[in-house]
Structure formats: structure tokens, C-alpha cells
Amino acid sequence: xxxxxxxxxxxxxxxxxxxxxxxxxxxxxxxxxxxxxxxxxxxxxxxxxxxxxxxxxxxxxxxxxxxxxxxxxxxxxxxxxxxxxxxxxxxxxxxxxxxxxxxxxxxxxxxxxxxxxxxxxxxxxxxxxxxxxxxxxxxxxxxxxxxxxxxxxxxxxxxxxxxxxxxxxxxxxxxxxxxxxxxxxxxxxxxxxxxxxxxxxxxxxxxxxxxxxxxxxxxxxxxxxxxxxxxxxxx
Amino acid sequence: xxxxxxxxxxxxxxxxxxxxxxxxxxxxxxxxxxxxxxxxxxxxxxxxxxxxxxxxxxxxxxxxxxxxxxxxxxxxxxxxxxxxxxxxxxxxxxxxxxxxxxxxxxxxxxxxxxxxxxxxxxxxxxxxxxxxxxxxxxxxxxxxxxxxxxxxxxxxxxxxxxxxxxxxxxxxxxxxxxxxxxxxxxxxxxxxxxxxxxxxxxxxxxxxxxxxxxxxxxxxxxxxxxxxxxxxxxxxxxxx
Amino acid sequence: xxxxxxxxxxxxxxxxxxxxxxxxxxxxxxxxxxxxxxxxxxxxxxxxxxxxxxxxxxxxxxxxxxxxxxxxxxxxxxxxxxxxxxxxxxxxxxxxxxxxxxxxxxxxxxxxxxxxxxxxxxxxxxxxxxxxxxxxxxxxxxxxxxxxxxxxxxxxxxxxxxxxxxxxxxxxxxxxxxxxxxxxxxxxxxxxxxxxxxxxxxxxxxxxxxxxxxxxxxxxxxxxxxxxxxxxxx
Numbered sequence: 001x002x003x004x005x006x007x008x009x010x011x012x013x014x015x016x017x018x019x020x021x022x023x024x025x026x027x028x029x030x031x032x033x034x035x036x037x038x039x040x041x042x043x044x045x046x047x048x049x050x051x052x053x054x055x056x057x058x059x060x061x062x063x064x065x066x067x068x069x070x071x072x073x074x075x076x077x078x079x080x081x082x083x084x085x086x087x088x089x090x091x092x093x094x095x096x097x098x099x100x101x102x103x104x105x106x107x108x109x110x111x112x113x114x115x116x117x118x119x120x121x122x123x124x125x126x127x128x129x130x131x132x133x134x135x136x137x138x139x140x141x142x143x144x145x146x147x148x149x150x151x152x153x154x155x156x157x158x159x160x161x162x163x164x165x166x167x168x169x170x171x172x173x174x175x176x177x178x179x180x181x182x183x184x185x186x187x188x189x190x191x192x193x194x195x196x197x198x199x200x201x202x203x204x205x206x207x208x209x210x211x212x213x214x215x216x217x218x219x220x221x222x223x224x225x226x227x228x229x230x231x232x233x234x235x
Numbered sequence: 236x237x238x239x240x241x242x243x244x245x246x247x248x249x250x251x252x253x254x255x256x257x258x259x260x261x262x263x264x265x266x267x268x269x270x271x272x273x274x275x276x277x278x279x280x281x282x283x284x285x286x287x288x289x290x291x292x293x294x295x296x297x298x299x300x301x302x303x304x305x306x307x308x309x310x311x312x313x314x315x316x317x318x319x320x321x322x323x324x325x326x327x328x329x330x331x332x333x334x335x336x337x338x339x340x341x342x343x344x345x346x347x348x349x350x351x352x353x354x355x356x357x358x359x360x361x362x363x364x365x366x367x368x369x370x371x372x373x374x375x376x377x378x379x380x381x382x383x384x385x386x387x388x389x390x391x392x393x394x395x396x397x398x399x400x401x402x403x404x405x406x407x408x409x410x411x412x413x414x415x416x417x418x419x420x421x422x423x424x425x426x427x428x429x430x431x432x433x434x435x436x437x438x439x440x441x442x443x444x445x446x447x448x449x450x451x452x453x454x455x456x457x458x459x460x461x462x463x464x465x466x467x468x469x470x471x472x473x474x475x
Numbered sequence: 476x477x478x479x480x481x482x483x484x485x486x487x488x489x490x491x492x493x494x495x496x497x498x499x500x501x502x503x504x505x506x507x508x509x510x511x512x513x514x515x516x517x518x519x520x521x522x523x524x525x526x527x528x529x530x531x532x533x534x535x536x537x538x539x540x541x542x543x544x545x546x547x548x549x550x551x552x553x554x555x556x557x558x559x560x561x562x563x564x565x566x567x568x569x570x571x572x573x574x575x576x577x578x579x580x581x582x583x584x585x586x587x588x589x590x591x592x593x594x595x596x597x598x599x600x601x602x603x604x605x606x607x608x609x610x611x612x613x614x615x616x617x618x619x620x621x622x623x624x625x626x627x628x629x630x631x632x633x634x635x636x637x638x639x640x641x642x643x644x645x646x647x648x649x650x651x652x653x654x655x656x657x658x659x660x661x662x663x664x665x666x667x668x669x670x671x672x673x674x675x676x677x678x679x680x681x682x683x684x685x686x687x688x689x690x691x692x693x694x695x696x697x698x699x700x701x702x703x704x705x706x707x708x709x
């Protein structure tokens with residue numbers, strides 16, 4: 001197993017002529033949690049989607065979970081867990097039915113048991129048979145959390161997770177991120193909430209206008225110090 | 236971005252100009268020869284008349300438009316493999332020309348129908364009908380291209396160039412099969428029974444149309460390459 | 476290590492996707508009901524378009540049926556990705572390890588099922604509305620052509636609906652892309668139907684058209700397999 005879960009060198013992505021990500025280098029080591037922060041339009045989500053293999057780099061090289069993207073993207077996807085703004089669930093199906101679909105897509109063994117277990121952990125067992133349409137935003141995002149963890153991914157990719165998770169969802173996610181370190185998993189967290197970074201990340205990467213302007217460890221630093229460093233980087 | 240045209244641009248020459256010039260000359264010569272030959276020299280068909288001779292060009296243009304769409308299909312495959320914009324240039328230019336030629340097939344076919352049967356349109360001529368369908372297939376290409384955003388445009392154009400080209404033989408064959416069941420008599424257009432001199436001028440007109448296609452393609456490509464080079468410069472200035 | 480190291484079997488993935496589409500359809504019933512209704516209305520309009528001047532439309536049976544089915548197919552295919560689009564679930568499918576071709580296959584299977592349901596209504600209805608003469612003996616042959624045509628429709632339809640997915644004005648773009656490709660299917664379908672209706676027992680014709688449809692399906696299968704990855708490959 002390689003030491004680096006993610007290795008990006010000079011990756012570029014553009015929408016037509018407009019550069020969204022410009023020559024970015026990024027490494028994520030086993031057991032490491034990296035936060036990516038930056039102003040709107042900095043290219044953070046685009047970079048995350050590239051690591052998630054949803055977007056193909058226009059230039060540069062990107063290796064995820066030991067697989068070169070896009071060639072080995074399908075193998076890499078086995079170990080990627082992705083949490084975005086949308087819960088990525090079918091509104092007319094129930095949480096259980098949604099998880100059944102994803103269990104089939106990822107080939108999860110003992111799907112029924114695992115689904116029950118996760119529904120319990122995200123506290124959705126009571127509403128497991130209701131269509132997602134009638135659930136609250138917080139509940140559907142907890143479902144998204146369950147979906148992400150269903151196949152025991154090694155790399156967690158989170159796009160502004162704290163923005164849409166309710167209190168219990170946040171607690172669960174933070175616990176998961178805390179455990180990731182010990183399990184040898186890794187995470188990349190795109191976030192606006194710079195203060196939170198201290199609790200969940202080992203390293204901070206700051207992006208501005210598609211480029212990385214800061215990349216340093218933040219373990220042990222307080223929220224105020226991190227905020228100051230962030231402001232300095234985007235100035 | 237790699238470019239095969241930088242050396243030429245450095246010296247101030249327009250990329251591809253020489254090729255376009257050469258083919259332009261060849262095309263002009265061949266088209267002149269073909270026109271003179273077809274309308275003046277080729278043996279006249281007893282009861283058909285001068286307008287009938289448009290048939291030579293009708294078939295030649297039809298063949299070359301197929302070549303154009305085949306080129307676009309191959310360019311599409313190569314684009315998907317390499318993701319190099321050069322192949323999109325070739326494919327798009329080839330389809331534009333193929334469209335132009337296909338419309339000409341329908342027009343010349345209609346003229347020929349009027350001369351042969353007295354009406355401007357017949358549903359019984361497989362070639363005419365098939366090319367109508369071909370025009371519709373590739374008209375959709377332009378609609379698709381303009382409806383998709385920049386980042387997907389070249390990719391989807393390439394995919395459609397491939398799918399559209401698959402539709403062409405299917406359309407041909409189904410129209411032909413349907414026609415043969417309704418009208419079992421095969422219209423003799425001189426297939427193998429064409430006398431030698433007719434065949435010669437037929438081949439000349441095909442060569443002429445082919446040369447014309449290549450010349451026009453080269454000219455189109457010059458325009459696109461220049462545009463692309465300009466855009467690169469603009470982007471470089473912007474991102475600096 | 477926490478990752479499952481085995482690739483999931485594609486049969487399981489395909490089954491999961493088809494089950495999902497059928498479950499969605501059973502719950503909402505949006506697509507199939509609309510398709511059947513549309514087909515019946517179209518047949519009725521056809522009658523008013525052609526039948527007011529002509530008492531016997533038997534010889535148009537093939538055409539009436541297949542024009543109706545073609546337009547119904549466009550409607551059904553246009554609904555292919557509606558759930559993924561409106562509910563923004565597509566990323567969930569794309570980030571999972573399914574080969575894109577499996578996604579194609581799942582959508583194609585759904586189309587075949589929907590079109591078959593429509594034909595179960597349309598084929599008898601055409602006989603009742605328009606045919607004066609022998610019809611019910613040939614229903615088996617007509618059903619066979621319909622099945623072959625459904626596969627053709629599903630393959631080319633799913634490809635074009637994938638392309639139309641990210642276009643502006645996608646409801647208008649899909650017919651423009653799809654209908655020209657459907658022309659050969661209409662020709663073959665109508666021709667084959669015509670060959671077995673009202674006493675014309677032209678089995679040679681019928682076979683020719685059926686073989687053509689098989690060729691169409693194979694060709695479009697090749698095109699789909701070669702290009703479907705690129706549709707979603709942003």
C-alpha cells in the first residue's frame with residue numbers, strides 16, 4: 001500500500017478557457033487530514049472533485065489511492081467516500097432503498113447488516129422507510145454520511161460538510177474524522193469555517209484564484225492562530 | 236500546450252497556407268477539366284439532355300460528402316483518444332463541408348429529378364431520400380454543438396460525429412431495402428453498364444470534388460489554427 | 476486496510492441500478508403512464524389526420540403504428556435521466572466504481588421495459604382502430620419486430636439522452652438528435668408490420684427487416700460501448 005493516498009502534481013482544470021485550478025500540488029499521507037480553505041471561486045471544490053475522479057485533470061498528474069487518474073479511476077473509486085452539498089440520494093426512495101443501491105454499486109458484503117448498522121449510527125432507523133423527500137435537510141445529510149461510509153472508504157472527501165449537517169451529524173462526522181487518523185485512513189475537507197479546522201485537520205492548504213498559496217501543518221495550533229495565518233495567506 | 240505550428244508562425248507565415256495553395260490549384264484545375272469534360276466532351280445520353288449531365292457531379296459530390304463524414308468520424312475517435320483540439324478542428328471543418336456537399340447533393344438531385352421525371356422531388360430515388368436524412372442527422376450536430384458549454388463541446392461533438400456516421404449506412408440501407416420492396420425495378424444509373432468514356436468522366440468529377448474538399452478543408456483549418464493561436468496568446472497574457 | 480479490494484460484480488451493479496429505476500417508476504408512475512397515454516392520443520390524432528377522407532386505413536397500419544411508437548420513444552427516452560438530473564444524484568453514480576457502460580445498460584433495459592408496456596397497449600389498439608382484415612394471427616410476428624426495435628431504440632436513445640443531459644434546452648435537443656437516428660427503425664418496423672398484416676404474408680420481406688434491426692442494434696451497441704465513457708468523462 002502506498003504511503004500517499006493522494007498525490008497531485010501541477011494539476012490544472014478549466015471550464016472552457018477559464019482556469020479554475022492552476023498548477024496545484026497536493027499530497028495527502030496515510031492517516032492525514034488536510035483542510036482546504038479559501039475565498040469563493042478559489043477552486044477548492046473543483047480540486048476536490050478532481051481527487052474524487054469526477055473531473056479529469058487537463059494537465060499535470062494525479063494519483064489517488066495508488067491509481068493514476070483517469071486511467072485507474074474505477075479502481076480508485078472503490079476506496080473513495082464523497083460528501084457534497086447534495087445528499088446524492090433519490091428523493092422518492094427511502095433511506096434504506098438508497099443505501100441498498102449504493103451497497104450494490106460498491107459490492108458491499110453483508111449489505112443488509114451493514115445498512116442497519118449505519119442507519120443506527122446516523123440515527124435514521126425510525127425514518128428508514130420514508131421517502132427521502134419528506135426528511136429534513138439535516139436528516140438527508142445524515143443519510144449522505146451513511147452513504148459515504150457504507151463501503152468503508154479509505155479516503156474521505158468532504159465539501160463543506162459542516163454547512164449542512166445538523167448537530168448529531170456533525171458529532172458523528174467529527175468522531176469519524178478523529179478515528180481516521182488511527183485507522184490509517186485520510187481525509188480532504190473543503191471548508192469555509194476556518195476556526196473548525198483546528199479540531200479536524202492536521203494540515204491546512206489555502207487556495208486563492210486556483211492556486212495554492214499556503215500549505216502547512218496546523219496540529220496543535222489554536223483557532224485564532226489558524227485564522228490569522230489564513231487571513232495572511234489570502235491577502 | 237504543444238503546437239506543431241509554432242515554427243511556421245515564428246517566421247511570419249500562416250500555418251498550412253502552402254498546403255491550401257497547392258490543393259487549391261489542383262482543385263481548380265480538376266474542377267475546370269471536369270466541368271468542361273462533363274458538359275462538352277462526354278457522350279450525351281440520347282434522350283436525356285444537357286441538364287442530365289449534372290448527374291456526374293451529383294454522384295461525385297455524394298461520394299465526397301461521405302468521405303467528409305468518414306473523416307469527421309475518424310477525427311472524433313482520435314479526439315477522444317488524445318483530447319487534442321487539433322482533431323476537433325479537423326472534425327468540425329469536415330462536417331461543415333460534408334453538410335455543404337450533402338445539401339448540394341439534394342439540390343443537384345432535385346434538379347436531376349426535374350429533368351428526368353418532371354417533378355422537383357421524388358421519394359423513389361434512394362440517394363436523394365437518404366441524403367435528406369443525412370442532412371437532418373448532421374444538422375443536429377450543429378444544434379448539439381451550440382447547446383453545450385465550452386468544457387463539453389468538443390467531446391460531445393466527437394461522440395456525435397461517430398454516432399452520426401453509424402446512422403448513415405443504416406439510413407442508406409433501410410431506404411434502399413424499403414424502396415426495393417415497393418419498386419422492384421432497379422433504376423439503371425449506369426452502374427456496371429456504363430460505357431468507358433462515361434466512366435472516365437465520372438472518375439474525373441469524383442477526383443475534382445475530392446480535391447475541392449481537401450482544398451476547402453485546408454483553408455478552414457488555417458482559420459481555426461490561427462484563431463486557436465490567438466486565443467492561446469490572449470490566455471497567456473491573462474494568466475501571467 | 477479498510478477498502479474492499481475486490482471489484483464489485485457488474486451483474487450486481489446492473490441489478491441494483493435496474494431495480495432502482497423500476498422502484499422509482501413504480502412509486503411515481505410518471506413515465507410509463509404518460510407514454511401509454513401519449514401513444515393512444517397520437518393514434519387517435521392519426522385517425523383524424525388521415526381517416527376522415529379514407530374509410531379504410533388498413534394499408535397504413537405499419538406506418539401508423541411505428542410513427543406513434545417512434546414519438547412515444549422520444550418521450551420515454553427523454554425521461555431517462557430525469558431523476559438523476561432533478562434530484563442531483565448523478566455525482567453519486569459517477570463517483571462509484573460502476574463502468575459507465577453498466578449505467579448505459581441499466582438505462583437501456585428500463586427503456587426496453589417501458590416500450591414493451593406501451594406496445595402491449597398499442598399493438599392491439601392499432602388492430603382494433605385501423606385494420607379491416609386479418610391481424611390477430613400475426614400478432615406474434617408484430618411483437619417480435621417490436622422487441623427487436625425496442626432494443627434498437629434503447630441503445631441509440633440512451634446514447635443521445637446521455638448527450639442531451641448537459642445541453643441547454645435538452646427537451647428540444649433530444650428529438651433533434653434522436654429522430655434522424657430512428658428513421659431506419661421506423662422504416663424497418665413499418666415495413667415488417669406491413670408485410671404480415673391484412674393477409675400479406677410476405678415472410679421474406681419480414682425476415683429482411685428483422686435482420687436489419689439486428690444489424691442496427693449491433694452497430695449502435697458498438698458505438699455506445701466505444702463512446703459512453705466519454706459522455707460523463709468531465
